[in-house]
Amino acid sequence: MSQQIPGLPDMTYIDREKRTFLDQIYFWEITRGILITTKHFFRNMAKWLTFRKGGVVILYPEEMRPDYSQNNRGRHILVQRSDGSPRCVACKMCATNCPAECITIVAEESDDSNIQKRPKVFEIDVSRCIFCGFCVEACPVDAIRMAPTTEELAGYNRFRMIYDKKTLMTWKPTVNDDVVHGYNP
Amino acid sequence: MPEQTIPATYKIEEVKKRREILELPIAGPGDQPIKVNIGPSHPAMHGTIKMIAELVGESIVNIDVEPGFLHRGFEKMMEDHNYVTALPYTDRLNYVSAMINNFGYAETIEKLFGIEVTERCAWLRTLFAELSRVTDHYTCQAAICSEIGAMTPFLYLMQARDYIWEHLNWASGARQTYSYARIGGLARDIPDGWLGKLKEILDSNIPLLKDIHGLMDRNRIFLDRTQGVGEISKEDAINAGITGPFLRSTGIDYDVRKAMPYHKYAEVDWEVPVGKYGDNYDRWFVRMREIEESLKICYQCIERIPSGPLNVDAFQAHLPDKAEVYDNIEGLINHFKIIIDGPKPPKGSIYHCVEGSNGELGFFLVSDGSGHAYRLHVRAPSLMIMGQLDKIIIGHQLADIIPIFGTVNMVGGECDR
Numbered sequence: 001m002s003q004q005i006p007g008l009p010d011m012t013y014i015d016r017e018k019r020t021f022l023d024q025i026y027f028w029e030i031t032r033g034i035l036i037t038t039k040h041f042f043r044n045m046a047k048w049l050t051f052r053k054g055g056v057v058i059l060y061p062e063e064m065r066p067d068y069s070q071n072n073r074g075r076h077i078l079v080q081r082s083d084g085s086p087r088c089v090a091c092k093m094c095a096t097n098c099p100a101e102c103i104t105i106v107a108e109e110s111d112d113s114n115i116q117k118r119p120k121v122f123e124i125d126v127s128r129c130i131f132c133g134f135c136v137e138a139c140p141v142d143a144i145r146m147a148p149t150t151e152e153l154a155g156y157n158r159f160r161m162i163y164d165k166k167t168l169m170t171w172k173p174t175v176n177d178d179v180v181h182g183y184n185p
Numbered sequence: 186m187p188e189q190t191i192p193a194t195y196k197i198e199e200v201k202k203r204r205e206i207l208e209l210p211i212a213g214p215g216d217q218p219i220k221v222n223i224g225p226s227h228p229a230m231h232g233t234i235k236m237i238a239e240l241v242g243e244s245i246v247n248i249d250v251e252p253g254f255l256h257r258g259f260e261k262m263m264e265d266h267n268y269v270t271a272l273p274y275t276d277r278l279n280y281v282s283a284m285i286n287n288f289g290y291a292e293t294i295e296k297l298f299g300i301e302v303t304e305r306c307a308w309l310r311t312l313f314a315e316l317s318r319v320t321d322h323y324t325c326q327a328a329i330c331s332e333i334g335a336m337t338p339f340l341y342l343m344q345a346r347d348y349i350w351e352h353l354n355w356a357s358g359a360r361q362t363y364s365y366a367r368i369g370g371l372a373r374d375i376p377d378g379w380l381g382k383l384k385e386i387l388d389s390n391i392p393l394l395k396d397i398h399g400l401m402d403r404n405r406i407f408l409d410r411t412q413g414v415g416e417i418s419k420e421d422a423i424n425a426g427i428t429g430p431f432l433r434s435t436g437i438d439y440d441v442r443k444a445m446p447y448h449k450y451a452e453v454d455w456e457v458p459v460g461k462y463g464d465n466y467d468r469w470f471v472r473m474r475e476i477e478e479s480l481k482i483c484y485q486c487i488e489r490i491p492s493g494p495l496n497v498d499a500f501q502a503h504l505p506d507k508a509e510v511y512d513n514i515e516g517l518i519n520h521f522k523i524i525i526d527g528p529k530p531p532k533g534s535i536y537h538c539v540e541g542s543n544g545e546l547g548f549f550l551v552s553d554g555s556g557h558a559y560r561l562h563v564r565a566p567s568l569m570i571m572g573q574l575d576k577i578i579i580g581h582q583l584a585d586i587i588p589i590f591g592t593v594n595m596v597g598g599e600c601d602r
Contacts, residue, residue, distance in 0.1 A: 013461070022403075029403050033404065036399050036400055069355040071354070071356070071357070071376070072354055073358045099266060131362075138520075140510050
């Protein structure tokens with residue numbers, strides 16, 4: 001026999017033949033139920049009146065949640081170099097590892113002699129994306145990350161949900177290029 | 186009044202056993218029972234299930250249960266994607282307890298590779314699997330409550346479930362579709378202080394469970410709707426291949442976690458709750474008790490998770506560390522090889538099963554030595570129940586379909602795959 005969790009009474013099995021008189025008249029159990037729900041009501045009202053827990057419903061996408069988990073896999077970010085060009089080298093690892101096959105990359109020759117390739121087109125179809133974070137894991141140069149927030153992920157039109165390179169490069173890096181931002185295993 | 190005839194195809198003996206119906210008038214045209222279509226898109230049919238019920242009065246004389254409306258070609262997808270990229274698809278099997286599917290799938294491939302996960306990983310997997318089971322049972326119990334008419338416990342349980350899901354988000358990065366397992370470990374370690382916060386959340390669930398017991402346990406409306414409704418015998422349940430809480434409600438203590446222990450279930454202290462008659466109430470009872478047992482396992486896991494490495498050192502199975510990839514050419518080559526070709530387990534076939542929240546969730550994998558599965562079959566526990574559901578429902582009244590269907594807890598994603 002294993003131990004019980006303290007504070008939690010073991011649930012009693014109510015055999016159908018052995019219901020008591022109090023079970024058979026509705027009144028007593030219903031009163032007890034109302035007492036329990038009333039207790040919850042007053043506790044929630046006391047919390048709400050003292051601003052300890054606000055409304056639990058948010059009106060997405062007009063409102064944003066302030067308390068997203070720091071590890072949440074939200075919208076994608078293309079990381080930039082300090083000169084503003086994308087860090088991506090168009091190796092297509094993320095497109096290969098994508099289970100939903102929603103990343104499209106077209107490579108082109110780079111102007112910089114130190115860098116071989118750069119993406120001419122980098123598109124993510126957010127309406128197809130399943131937000132598994134596998135593109136972030138696949139990137140060998142840390143060029144794609146996922147922000148914890150989900151700004152502007154909702155849309156009225158499915159063609160507007162195909163994000164191009166410009167949309168994905170909204171994150172402006174600060175002085176330190178290696179600052180960790182968002183989902184990065 | 187003309188003499189009533191009921192076609193011999195109807196399982197009239199079953200009906201007679203449960204209810205005297207022959208005095209009831211048959212109201213349909215041509216002295217036939219009335220056909221009622223329920224679903225596929227109906228609030229009472231969780232997910233998408235179609236039921237064609239044939240009624241005499243309000244008694245069901247025949248019912249045809251048709252699953253399969255949520256078929257997405259899961260098994261074909263597994264053949265198309267390599268072992269790494271197929272992992273997010275397992276999230277969508279039983280989407281209420283996705284961790285269990287993740288771990289079951291990852292362990293199947295680990296078994297084929299012959300990889301043994303580290304101590305810390307095994308303990309963490311036990312903890313996450315049990316948390317997922319708690320959330321799944323919360324969802325099922327909440328659905329039963331709301332279907333019977335008790336909206337308040339539904340909201341309480343949903344709130345409790347969401348606190349756990351939000352907390353799992355801090356560890357894995359998603360609220361529901363975690364994709365947290367990897368072959369040979371986990372995607373990432375848990376953040377600092379995560380376990381302490383988890384303990385607080387679990388503690389807050391105990392008074393809530395007490396309230397749920399208080400609201401539902403002895404309420405006569407609830408007892409009348411559940412006791413003696415949807416009974417199934419031990420023999421029928423075993424013959425149909427039913428497992429999980431459904432089988433345990435008939436009084437058979439078969440649990441994969443006890444019968445074939447995986448993770449760390451052999452080392453923790455818990456017991457298998459069983460029911461008595463196999464009716465709706467027993468399924469409710471078994472799930473409620475299982476929540477308690479799962480919480481108990483969670484508390485033990487929190488105490489006993491050791492420190493140490495999370496992932497095994499298996500270069501052929503999972504992606505190397507990011508530091509290796511950035512700084513080391515060997516690591517970079519390994520990284521590219523695994524992403525392009527996928528991990529390549531040896532040739533052979535393997536069956537591995539875990540205890541999903543609805544029963545034995547099995548993965549049968551045939552590998553031909555390439556980076557993707559030659560064939561992967563999922564033994565979905567809900568499908569077995571769907572095969573037996575007509576026998577359970579026939580003879581009851583139309584309104585009894587809803588609590589019966591609530592307590593079997595069919596999850597469309599897993600049943601139809």
